[in-house]
Amino acid sequence: MKRDDMVVEKLRAALGDAVEEVSDFRGERTVYIRKDRLIDACRLLRDDPDLRYNFLADIVADDHLPDYPRFAVNYHLMSMPNKHRLRLRVWVEDPDDGPPTAADIWVIATWLEMEVWDLMGVRFAGNGSLRRLFLPEDWQGHPLRKDYPLGYEEVQFSFNWQEIDAKKPYAKQ
Amino acid sequence: MGLLIPQASDTIQELSVEELRAKVGTGMEIVDAEEHMLLSMGPQHPSTHGVLRLLVELDGETVVNLAPDIGFLHTGIEKTMENKRYVKALVATDRMDYLTPMSNNLVYTMAVEKLLGVEVTPRAKTLRLILAELSRLASHLVWLGTSALDLAAMSVFLYCFREREYILDIFEMVSGQRMMVSYIRPGGLWRDVPEEFVPAVRKLLDFMPAKIADYEALLTHNPIFEMRTQGVGTISSEDAIAWGLTGPSLRASGVDWDLRRDQPYLDYASYDFKVPVETAGDVYARYLVRIQEMRECLRLIRQGLDRLKPGPVNIDDHKIVPPPRAELGQSMEAVIHHFKLWTEGFSAPEGFVYQAIESPRGEIGCYLRGNGTNKPARVHFRGPSFVNLASLPLMSKNRFIADVVAIIGSIDIVLGEIDR
Amino acid sequence: MGVEQKLGNLGVVTYRLEDVVNWGRTNAMWPILFGLACCAIEMMSTQAANYDLSRFGMELNRPSPRQSDLMIVAGRVSRKMAPVIRRLYDQMPYPKWVIAMGDCASCGGVFNNYAIVQGVDEIIPVDVYVSGCPPRPEALIDGIMTLHEKIRNDKLTDWA
Numbered sequence: 001m002k003r004d005d006m007v008v009e010k011l012r013a014a015l016g017d018a019v020e021e022v023s024d025f026r027g028e029r030t031v032y033i034r035k036d037r038l039i040d041a042c043r044l045l046r047d048d049p050d051l052r053y054n055f056l057a058d059i060v061a062d063d064h065l066p067d068y069p070r071f072a073v074n075y076h077l078m079s080m081p082n083k084h085r086l087r088l089r090v091w092v093e094d095p096d097d098g099p100p101t102a103a104d105i106w107v108i109a110t111w112l113e114m115e116v117w118d119l120m121g122v123r124f125a126g127n128g129s130l131r132r133l134f135l136p137e138d139w140q141g142h143p144l145r146k147d148y149p150l151g152y153e154e155v156q157f158s159f160n161w162q163e164i165d166a167k168k169p170y171a172k173q
Numbered sequence: 174m175g176l177l178i179p180q181a182s183d184t185i186q187e188l189s190v191e192e193l194r195a196k197v198g199t200g201m202e203i204v205d206a207e208e209h210m211l212l213s214m215g216p217q218h219p220s221t222h223g224v225l226r227l228l229v230e231l232d233g234e235t236v237v238n239l240a241p242d243i244g245f246l247h248t249g250i251e252k253t254m255e256n257k258r259y260v261k262a263l264v265a266t267d268r269m270d271y272l273t274p275m276s277n278n279l280v281y282t283m284a285v286e287k288l289l290g291v292e293v294t295p296r297a298k299t300l301r302l303i304l305a306e307l308s309r310l311a312s313h314l315v316w317l318g319t320s321a322l323d324l325a326a327m328s329v330f331l332y333c334f335r336e337r338e339y340i341l342d343i344f345e346m347v348s349g350q351r352m353m354v355s356y357i358r359p360g361g362l363w364r365d366v367p368e369e370f371v372p373a374v375r376k377l378l379d380f381m382p383a384k385i386a387d388y389e390a391l392l393t394h395n396p397i398f399e400m401r402t403q404g405v406g407t408i409s410s411e412d413a414i415a416w417g418l419t420g421p422s423l424r425a426s427g428v429d430w431d432l433r434r435d436q437p438y439l440d441y442a443s444y445d446f447k448v449p450v451e452t453a454g455d456v457y458a459r460y461l462v463r464i465q466e467m468r469e470c471l472r473l474i475r476q477g478l479d480r481l482k483p484g485p486v487n488i489d490d491h492k493i494v495p496p497p498r499a500e501l502g503q504s505m506e507a508v509i510h511h512f513k514l515w516t517e518g519f520s521a522p523e524g525f526v527y528q529a530i531e532s533p534r535g536e537i538g539c540y541l542r543g544n545g546t547n548k549p550a551r552v553h554f555r556g557p558s559f560v561n562l563a564s565l566p567l568m569s570k571n572r573f574i575a576d577v578v579a580i581i582g583s584i585d586i587v588l589g590e591i592d593r
Numbered sequence: 594m595g596v597e598q599k600l601g602n603l604g605v606v607t608y609r610l611e612d613v614v615n616w617g618r619t620n621a622m623w624p625i626l627f628g629l630a631c632c633a634i635e636m637m638s639t640q641a642a643n644y645d646l647s648r649f650g651m652e653l654n655r656p657s658p659r660q661s662d663l664m665i666v667a668g669r670v671s672r673k674m675a676p677v678i679r680r681l682y683d684q685m686p687y688p689k690w691v692i693a694m695g696d697c698a699s700c701g702g703v704f705n706n707y708a709i710v711q712g713v714d715e716i717i718p719v720d721v722y723v724s725g726c727p728p729r730p731e732a733l734i735d736g737i738m739t740l741h742e743k744i745r746n747d748k749l750t751d752w753a
């Protein structure tokens with residue numbers, strides 16, 4: 001756990017109030033970073049010779065409806081030389097005003113941010129290629145948000161077979 | 174080439190570059206729309222390994238630019254899992270990376286166990302390791318067969334699938350299903366393996382090395398295969414890390430990184446195995462890494478079988494694992510546990526975890542947030558295929574269009590995991 | 594006993610045209626090489642060494658829809674893929690048949706959600722449904738046999 005604390009100390013020393021909160025759960029260290037200082041923190045984490053978080057494993061957006069702030073974006077970083085993982089967490093109040101893109105630090109971020117935008121609708125400032133990745137171009141809404149319905153269709157059983165069969169849109173030749 | 178665009182293709186020539194870009198929807202930078210040819214490859218194409226669509230800008234036969242268009246298999250797995258209870262959500266993980274269901278089960282189960290804070294029994298750990306390595310072997314066999322088929326080596330495909338059937342028979346023996354096993358469950362395994370399991374796996378260990386030697390005899394020094402793969406699709410180690418490559422594709426670029434050894438889970442730390450590394454970073458190097466990995470799989474399975482001790486496979490907490498069937502007739506408490514578990518499920522505490530393991534394709538990660546209820550509040554998977562696909566444009570730039578097929582085969586993508 | 598001994602010197606065999614056509618259609622059926630998800634892997638297993646689909650004259654998968662007369666929809670159909678499948682189906686020449694392989698293609702399977710079409714029969718007409726998630730190769734072969742049976746009983750007047 002020594003490295004966990006060293007990271008936080010370095011971040012606090014260099015960026016001061018950018019570190020909002022630090023939490024531990026099941027042996028995983030999470031550092032909450034202020035949204036506008038995220039890029040500074042990322043650059044420090046990648047470039048500092050003691051830290052060297054050279055690998056961005058994943059970007060995950062999380063929807064906390066009905067809490068406020070509603071969205072959180074997690075950056076799962078890994079340091080291959082030090083064999084250490086760290087999670088940065090950024091609160092996002094307005095999904096259209098999301099965190100800045102991390103593509104300057106890790107190239108892969110563009111690709112991962114596209115997924116987050118498509119499914120969760122968090123817009124990353126400065127990422128020019130935000131577009132529908134998985135869903136059709138004309139899709140409305142972002143399905144992984146909590147207020148988006150699952151889209152359940154009624155299932156056919158023997159007792160309601162006729163009823164559903166009648167309104168099922170079967171294709172013609 | 175399967176030339177198929179979902180929109181009307183005959184009008185595409187008359188569009189301006191901006192309109193064209195909006196139309197093709199991949200956001201690709203088109204260098205020269207006048208002189209170059211735009212080819213849409215897929216989603217129905219024999220060598221895109223599923224429903225991947227590639228938009229390729231061609232100068233003659235040379236790839237100027239390439240953009241993958243994915244989502245043709247978007248299944249909404251994450252959303253579906255968030256609407257199911259923890260154990261029921263497990264079935265969706267099988268269908269994500271359908272070539273290695275055991276690894277998916279394992280990563281999700283380990284994330285749930287981490288969230289709950291439980292530790293599984295030693296026998297369950299050893300069995301999980303054996304099964305995960307077996308499914309790695311099965312997955313590499315499919316990869317070898319299909320990627321060799323893309324390079325027109327038909328017989329390798331038939332041989333690989335013959336051996337894969339044997340592994341699938343083992344899966345069917347333990348779980349009752351050939352592919353969608355759902356065998357590794359929170360708290361342990363669905364049930365203990367049958368008696369025939371160990372002899373069947375030992376038999377596999379006996380005949381498999383000769384089979385791998387056969388594949389190597391067909392491919393490794395085959396001049397046609399060498400010419401199609403050596404120096405094709407190279408990526409440097411710096412680029413590989415920056416683009417998030419993991420798994421054999423990363424190790425083929427000279428980065429010595431394997432989660433099984435470097436961030437060990439299960440009992441991998443106490444096992445003796447090598448992590449094969451190649452430095453060329455091309456298609457051929459990825460092939461060599463995977464072939465050597467298949468041999469290491471066999472070593473790991475053999476060590477696992479030697480260590481397999483009798484004992485319980487499930488933890489003794491019947492709030493998480495259902496009580497054995499025999500107890501239901503005798504104990505009222507067991508009936509209550511059984512009923513509660515199958516009607517309500519268990520609840521996980523508030524908090525979030527990220528668990529990563531080494532799947533045959535690379536680092537598969539599972540982010541899981543519990544909110545105190547019996548359903549996960551957020552499930553997210555880091556699909557290694559999804560991230561590995563991002564570097565495809567980099568690898569195939571300035572190569573021939575025929576090489577793109579070899580490169581897609583070499584990064585071993587599974588569309589179910591890319592699109593989720 | 595070969596057919597030659599039955600012919601004698603006549604060189605002519607009288608038979609019902611309908612049966613000859615249907616016999617030809619069943620025994621050289623070319624499926625389109627087209628896989629979607631997990632079921633496609635089982636479809637590959639069916640074609641590979643152990644199950645050997647070429648016993649039924651179906652070893653030749655055509656990547657082009659123009660040359661194929663059977664579409665095996667192997668896997669879940671997403672909303673984005675649906676128009677593509679319809680287009681592929683429209684490109685296939687008559688006569689053509691469709692097998693919905695697996696639960697997802699038949700009825701949506703375990704994925705009852707926003708992204709998956711609840712049964713490919715909403716897009717294209719389906720002749721045979723094969724259940725299973727994924728169906729075993731034997732089940733797929735049984736589905737193909739069922740389709741052959743169906744074609745053998747076809748009336749040519751229905752196609753006219």
